[in-house]
Amino acid sequence: MSKLGENLLKISVILMVLLSLFLSWKIWTKPANHQFQDRTDKVKAVIQKKEMTEVYMPTKLFYHHGSGDHFLYTNKESTMKSLHEKIVSLGFGSSKVLSTAEITNLTTKRDLFNLVYPSPIPISLFINMNNVSATLPHDSKNFLFNWLVMSLDDNKLYFVDYKNKTGIEFDIKGNIASIASILDAESNNYVTAILPTDELNYAGIYYLADSTKLKTYSYIIATQSFTTFSRGFFNQPNDLFSNEGENLSLSNSEGESLTIDSKTGEVNYFGKLKQDHSESINELYYETFQYVEDMGSSLGNLRYFSDTGNEVIYRNYVEGFPVFGDNMKGSMAATVQNKNVFIKANQDTLQIPLPSDDSVTLVPTQEVVDSLINKGVDMSKVSDIQIGYKWQQNKETQQAIDLVPSWYVNYDNMWMTQEKLESILVKGGHS
Structure with missing residues (x-):
């Protein structure tokens, strides 16, 4: 496809999405301080729930x-x-x-x-x-x-x-x-x-032996409405009330609440567990998965990614690689405590892929390890190294994002790009 053809295709897709965004804006700009009637039963009919074996x-x-x-x-x-x-x-x-x-x-x-x-x-x-x-x-x-x-x-x-x-x-x-x-x-x-078996690889990380060339993907993003989250998260999604403020805030008489940050799109929900699986030895997985199940494909191709204590993190996967973004973009985290649940997600979700010929060549894993060691990284704190897609804003339009292949390091139980970890150490961070 010629460059002109690619640009025309991009423009036509963007125009269609802009129309969708305008209609969404008309919904979002309704006056605050009124009661929302969430048409949950009608929405549920078109949601295809996920199976646990698809996610784990x-x-x-x-x-x-x-x-x-x-x-x-x-x-x-x-x-x-x-x-x-x-x-x-x-x-x-x-x-x-x-x-x-x-x-x-x-x-x-x-x-x-x-x-x-x-x-x-x-x-x-x-x-x-x-x-x-x-x-x-x-x-x-x-x-x-x-x-x-x-x-x-x-x-x-x-x-x-x-x-x-x-x-x-x-x-x-x-x-x-x-x-x-x-x-x-x-x-x-x-x-x-x-698979190196030396003491530096105590976590059993498989190393890619050669450089890897991966495509950069661009996506039109969809901004999910508040009804998507009230349907998926609330026990009582009907008769919701909004509060005045810059950010959307919903609540009901059962003590459930949901806020959506107007600048970042980050979603925060708090409420009682829908179903209590405390009789199960694996209750944390079942109790958090039920919210992934009820969201269906609304948040993309979510997969189980990690858990710490009472929190489970699910991430989008694109072409077999996890997506990492700020403000919970491309991910969902659910924390369970005392039969309450706190969920973090984001309104912006991947929707339509755009044509792109851009690619990134990533060095072999051993070169990543050598660079980390040279920067003074304590390798005993590195529990994983893998390729992920970095979610970043597209330079041409606000309605699209780029997914850029990058090396990610799990250092001291925190995921960050190799470049970010090394810059922290250069600036005087501790390893």
């Missing part, structure tokens, strides 16, 4: 095939979904707790693949939400894992927390040949990765 999924695949120390890596969603479906359909036999030596040996075995989750989840959650019939070893129901490893040559399945060198092994039976055919498909578009 692995996001990386590493395949150790043939000779050598290298792995084949892809984050192709359809491949991982197919493998995951095959795994949960297998027959699970006897199980045992792995020793540290057995976990270390897994890193060198051949004909093995590893589905990696963005953060550890309980094995009991995996079993329950996938309806797997499996008997855990004694006192293992609270075991957390982020590696789901399968050996093709001895019919073993391993749930592993590599950082803590703990794991559980299952004997399995089923159609293993069909799994191998998924792994060997040419459409997986593998790139080369390695």
Whole structure:
């Protein structure tokens, strides 16, 4: 497509979205201090709820095939979904707790693949939400894992927390040949990765061996109305009242409240839990997921990303990579405490992709690590390094944003770009 054609396409898409934004503005500029009748029943009819197994999924695949120390890596969603479906359909036999030596040996075995989750989840959650019939070893129901490893040559399945060198092994039976055919498909578009086993990589981070060229994506953004959030979050979404002020503020007689910042679009909700899952050992995941479920696709392709204490963070994924933005753009966080829930999100959501030929070349992971070390980073505080998309304003129009590929570092339990972390250290920050 010619440059002129691309520009005309962009302009036509933007004009359509501007019309949509104008209609939204007409709704938003209604007078304050009046009662809102949220047409919840009508809206619910068109919302397709998410399944928990769609959200709590692995996001990386590493395949150790043939000779050598290298792995084949892809984050192709359809491949991982197919493998995951095959795994949960297998027959699970006897199980045992792995020793540290057995976990270390897994890193060198051949004909093995590893589905990696963005953060550890309980094995009991995996079993329950996938309806797997499996008997855990004694006192293992609270075991957390982020590696789901399968050996093709001895019919073993391993749930592993590599950082803590703990794991559980299952004997399995089923159609293993069909799994191998998924792994060997040419459409997986593998790139080369390695798994350093030195003391600097205690968290078990797979390194991309070569430079990676990734596209920069541009999206028209949609500004979700307050009804989207009142429907998805409130226990009582009808008979809401607004309060005067620069920012939209809604509340009801049940003590639920929601505010939307007029400048940043950040959404904050507080209320009682819709459903209390306190009888479940995995209550935090079920209690926060119900709000992701009720939002459907309104906030994009949300996936489980991490949890800390009583908070779970869900992020948008685009082309297999997580999205990072200021003021909760591209993400949602839910905190549960004393049967109350506090949710943070953003009105702005990804809607229509725009044509773009721009790309970014990212250096191999080892170069990122070397740069961090040279800047004085304490690598014991680095629990993950991965590629993410940085949400930033498009220079041509306020109605569009760019997603720029960047290296992200989880340093001292905080995610930031490599450049930001290094600039903090240069300015005198502590490592």
